[in-house]
Amino acid sequence: MAGQDDADRCVPDVPETTIPVFKRLCAPLGYATKRQLRAMGLRPGGQDPVAEVETRGPKNGLLYEIAKARLVRPMTLAKEFALDRAMAARQTCGTCRRRYFFVLPTSLKSCLECHDGTPADPSSYTAPPAPAAHRLAA
Numbered sequence: 001m002a003g004q005d006d007a008d009r010c011v012p013d014v015p016e017t018t019i020p021v022f023k024r025l026c027a028p029l030g031y032a033t034k035r036q037l038r039a040m041g042l043r044p045g046g047q048d049p050v051a052e053v054e055t056r057g058p059k060n061g062l063l064y065e066i067a068k069a070r071l072v073r074p075m076t077l078a079k080e081f082a083l084d085r086a087m088a089a090r091q092t093c094g095t096c097r098r099r100y101f102f103v104l105p106t107s108l109k110s111c112l113e114c115h116d117g118t119p120a121d122p123s124s125y126t127a128p129p130a131p132a133a134h135r136l137a138a
C-alpha cells in the first residue's frame with residue numbers, strides 16, 4: 001500500500017477507490033461476479049469484492065475470488081416452503097383468495113377483477129382454496 005504522501009497532488013479530488021477496476025471483458029482469471037459464481041454452483045461466502053469490472057450499464061460489476069468462494073447450500077424443504085409462503089402472500093388476492101401466477105400490485109391490495117371488474121384470464125390463477133365447508137349433519 002502506498003502512503004498518502006506518494007499520491008499525486010494534481011489528481012482531482014475524487015472518492016478514493018480501494019479496489020481495482022477492470023475494463024469490460026478484461027477481468028483476470030480467478031475472479032468472477034456473483035452471477036458467474038452461481039453458474040459454477042458457488043457463492044461469495046462472506047468475502048468482500050476484490051475488484052470491479054466495467055459493464056455496459058451504469059454500475060460496475062463486483063468481482064470475487066473464485067478460490068475463496070464456497071459451495072451453494074442446497075435448497076431444503078423448509079426453505080422451499082418459506083419461499084413459497086412468501087410468494088403466495090404476494091400473489092394471492094385478499095378479496096377473492098385466488099392465487100395468481102404473477103405478483104399483484106401492492107397498491108390495489110386485490111386483483112384487477114376485484115378492483116375494477118377487469119375479467120382475469122382463468123389461466124392466470126389457480127383455483128381459490130375451497131371454503132372450509134364442514135361435513136357435519138345440518
Ligand SMILES: [Zn+2]
Pocket residue numbers: 093094095096097098110111112113114115
Ligand atoms: Zn380478487
